[in-house]
Amino acid sequence: MDIRHIRVTLDGRAVDATLNDSPAARDFAELLPLTLDLEDFHKTERVADLPRKLDTSGAPAPAQAKAGDLAYYAPWGNLALFYRDGPAASADLLILGHLDVGADQLGRAEHITVEAAPDPAHPSHDPRPLFVEPPSCGHARRARARPC
Incomplete structure (x- = not known):
């Protein structure tokens, strides 16, 4: 299964994370x-609403969420970060990936930022656009753009 690396920041602290290659994770x-702002749910997970529902077609077999799992609860369209093992496996809960972080940090997290990360097989390729501040005009611009 292809693993996609992502950059995750919880309350300003970076943590290692990966997404699986499921259709929902790709979406x-x-x-x-x-x-996103996180709130506690059942003293088991931190949840946040996503801007839209994810594609759940072709979902893998249901699996029980484990501490550190990043998941999607399809009926509500929200993201869940489990800091304790979740309930029994359910077709409504799709595991998207995993965060390599302790349960304490996950359980206290109030804000999460998730970004694409460089492909570790090609470390020089960073998918984020590079912006610089030109010295004369003060407008952000792409690094390869001509000066103002």
């Missing part, structure tokens, strides 16, 4: 970058 990646 989630299309929403990036995202910054």
Whole structure:
């Protein structure tokens, strides 16, 4: 299964994270970058509303969420970060990936930022556009653009 690396920041602290290659995870990646406010749900997960529902076609077999899992709850269209193991497997809960972070940090997180990350196989390729501040005009511009 193809693993997609993402940049995740929880309350200003970077954590390692990956997405799986499911249709829902690929659709989630299309929403990036995202910054979301998190709230507690059942003392098991932190949740946030996504800007739109994700594609759930071709979803893999249901699996129980484990601490550190990044998941999508299809009926409500929200993102879930589990800091404790979740309930029994459900077809409504799709695992999107995993965060390599302790349960304490996940359980206290109030804000999450998720961005695309460079492909580790090609570290020189960074998918984010590069912006610089030119010295004379004060407008952000692409690095390869001509000066103002």
